[in-house]
Amino acid sequence: MNCKRTDNILINKLTNEEQYALTYIQSVNDTWADLFKSVLLKSRDKISQRLITSMHRENLANCRDYSEIISVDHYPLPIDTPYTYILKMSFLQNGKTLYAPISGQHAFDRINVTGPFYFEKNKKFSRIKHPNDILECILTEVPHLNNEASMQFKDDMDNSVANMAIALSYQSYTLNDTHQSLLDLIVSSDDPYLRSEQAVLEGHPLHPGAKLRKGMTPQTAIAYSSEFANIIKLKFILLQKDIAKSQSLYNNYNELIFSQFDGLYDSVSKILSIEDIDNYFIMPVHPWQYDEILKKDYVQEIESRLLIPVDYDIDYFAGLSFRTLIPKFPEMIPHIKLSTNVHITGEIRTLSEQTTINGPQVTKILNDIKNNDRLFTNINADTIDELAGVHFYNPQDSSSLQTVKSEQLGALFRENIYTRINQNTIPMIPSSLVANYVNHNETPICSLIKKYESTHQFSSYEDASIQWIKSYAQALIDLVLPLYVKYGIALEAHLQNSIATFNYDGSMNTIYIRDFEGLRIDESYLNHMGYTTETFHEKSLILTDQSQTVFNKVFYSSIQNHLGELIVAIAQSTTSENLETEIWSMISDILYTKLQEISLTMKDTSRIETIESILFSSKIDYKCVTTMRLEDEADYYTYIKVDNPLYRPLH
Structure with missing residues (x-):
């Protein structure tokens, strides 16, 4: 105006x-x-x-x-x-x-x-x-x-x-003198994956609290947020095993962690004897948490040597998820999710006990399913292993204090993406696909489609877009839908919880889903399929008996958020009035066909019929992110019915 x-x-x-x-x-x-x-x-x-x-x-x-x-x-x-x-x-x-x-x-x-x-x-x-x-x-x-x-x-x-x-x-x-496309900036960097995380400037595309950093000063927000690309000196502490709990996917927890960080064991051995080391867990701590929380809330534990700071640090960088730290390639050490008492988007981003204890256990179940069910062979999708977790837990604290102090000191180790991806592919966080910057308006998703169009000589950008997003959607659906339908596991596969790799012709290679903190599991259904949850954390919010909650989790994160944001970006890049509708119709077909494929591996298909009746109905639930905040319902999702672009009449 x-x-x-x-x-x-x-x-x-x-x-x-x-x-x-x-x-x-x-x-x-x-x-x-x-x-x-x-x-x-x-x-x-x-x-x-x-x-x-x-x-x-x-x-x-x-x-x-x-x-x-x-x-x-x-x-x-x-x-x-x-x-x-x-x-x-x-x-x-x-x-x-x-x-x-x-x-x-x-x-x-x-x-x-x-x-x-x-x-x-x-x-x-x-x-x-x-x-x-x-x-x-x-x-x-x-x-x-x-x-x-x-x-x-x-x-x-x-x-x-x-x-x-x-x-x-x-x-x-x-970037005042830079005019390359954002995709070119990402691809030409020393670490395309890390650069893609740093390229997402505006945060959540729909949440009014998109850039929230409450609890931090401007100086610390700049020091520790991904878009400023500053080196973060990861700290370490020792926790006596009497006041900590750990979980590991394969090896002994300490052996796993010491094997990942050169010089860490030597630094610990300067503080403790070899015998005493076995009485402690080693834990990384975010430097902000180390400076602002550790020295204030854990004085008694430090004075009694139940908690011992270690004279060792290592260079990491912030990911788009503020509390997840990432090493720079060619380092292959793990990605680490940490506690930070910083209010981001809708909540303070500490790390729950259930996340550190359940992550490796969820990983083990997912890997077993993928290895033994033929639905997961020959698909272009996978999950990222959560290797180990640890959190503070002092049984002598009062119950309310116990929860606060345990969630303020926790860490989860996740597999480094570069140990998993195919060579000659470009790894990117999908959030970056819809980003741009001040000197170049073209989003990476559009740049990739243009490469794809040119290489394969499509007759139009619109035709290339349909085939590009078809491959992408197929990969995502091939993973998330069978896990949900057949096992009751709803991955929280939104843009930020995924990593996508692309070929140099612009086409999709593989999509990886990470971060199991926010997923939902229909506990009785997973148990029915032969997987126990008895050793999951007793406070496990990821386990539920509410089937609609599980459906909404997988649908909102994978379809409405993940595919929805990509499709909006594609639609905004063309003058075609019908392209978005065509894409959603195609995705409806992919979902329907996949459900039929899943049904061939199940004896009882009544579950699939129920899912179809919700998935393809004329109206479907949409999560109300702003209403939830104003009504103070961060732990309970609020939904409203919206028109469903996947609608199809069923017999």
């Missing part, structure tokens, strides 16, 4: 979070600070667009009921936008109307919007300068949401805006 005032004038004053960030950046570099100020309104709009999209899709505060899509020709202000339609959203109690240019309409009732956004009240228009202006409207419309949870959500958006501006301005500063 046309507006001749500068962004700096539009921002009347900075929030505390923005000022805090700016003050720090000014102490580092004046050019970066100027760029921070120049992208601030853009950053606010990026958080606002996530909020508006969520509100409409979730019908939050009934705003979808009171929305309409109007032509840009009917918009009452002069407008400078390439888009044809505008979302008009009315707030009856406020007497306000929100206007948002629509950048795309997509499957599962998704409407993407882009700033600038405007409010109209009494025929007067005002530029929306911050997402919390929209939140105020929501709370007026739905007063019962004006509670502690929504106040925290307000703080979350403040923090997300500031961190978005830090990241966008840093990217502008460091």
Whole structure:
């Protein structure tokens, strides 16, 4: 929309979070600070667009009921936008109307919007300068949401805006003279996989708390977030075995860990005798947790030498998942998931006891299934082993303190992707496929499809897109669907929990699913298939008897989120009005065919019939990420019914 005032004038004053960030950046570099100020309104709009999209899709505060899509020709202000339609959203109690240019309409009732956004009240228009202006409207419309949870959500958006501006301005500063495609930047780097994780700047594509780093200063957020590519000095401690629990996939836990890190055993042997070493577990600790939490909450254990810091560190880098640290190729040491008392997206990212204890056990079950069921032969998909886990556990602590202290000190070791992939392939986190940067708008998924189109001489980009996503979807579905249907295991296979490898002609090679913390298992069904869960952690949230919960987990993460985001990016890269519909129809066919293939290996097909009736119905559940936050239901998922692009009539 046309507006001749500068962004700096539009921002009347900075929030505390923005000022805090700016003050720090000014102490580092004046050019970066100027760029921070120049992208601030853009950053606010990026958080606002996530909020508006969520509100409409979730019908939050009934705003979808009171929305309409109007032509840009009917918009009452002069407008400078390439888009044809505008979302008009009315707030009856406020007497306000929100206007948002629509950048795309997509499957599962998704409407993407882009700033600038405007409010109209009494025929007067005002530029929306911050997402919390929209939140105020929501709370007026739905007063019962004006509670502690929504106040925290307000703080979350403040923090997300500031961190978005830090990241966008840093990217502008460091890539000012770079104009290659993002795919070329990734492929040409020393470590394409790590570079792909660092390329995802904006975080969760739909969550208003996409860049949340509550609990950190701007300085530590920059030091430890993936997009800044800083070396992170991983710390280690020793925990006496009386106050710790461990789990290992193959070997003795300590033997496994010492074998991975050169010099670690020597450093420990300077502190303890060989006999005493056997009485301790070795544990890595995130340096932020080491500095901010360990020295504050574990003083008694340190003084009594139940917990002993080790004079040893090693270089790692942050992944997109803030608490997962990754070595740089050619290092082949494990990826490590750690506890950090930092509020990211919807929760504080400590590490639960169940994650460290269950990960290797889930790995063992998955590997047995893959090795013995012919459904998993000759597919282009696999899982990444979780090798070992450990967490603090002092049985002398009170039950409430016990949980807090155990979750603050935990670690999970995961197989390094470079030990698994085929040579001459490009490993990337799928989140990066839909990313871009300030000097080049082309997303890696589009760059890959163009390579694929050129190499194989497709008649059109659209035809190449259909074949490209068909191969990708087939690989993902070949893994996640049989695990769910036949064994009751719902992998949380969203973009961030996956690694995809690509051939140099742009085509798909293999997809790998990692991170078993958030999966769901239909416990009785898995037990029925011959796999025991008796040794899983007693607090295991991943085990459930709610079949709908298991279905929603696999469907939301794999289909709605993972494939959905890729398909949106493809749809936005073409002028074809039918391409997205064609792709979803094709994916419906893949799912149906795969279900028939699975049924041939099962005696009782009634389960498949039930799944088909949900999967291919005209409406399907969508997880309400914003509603859950405002209603303070982080541990309980809230869903709304949306149109299902996979719909097919069944006999």
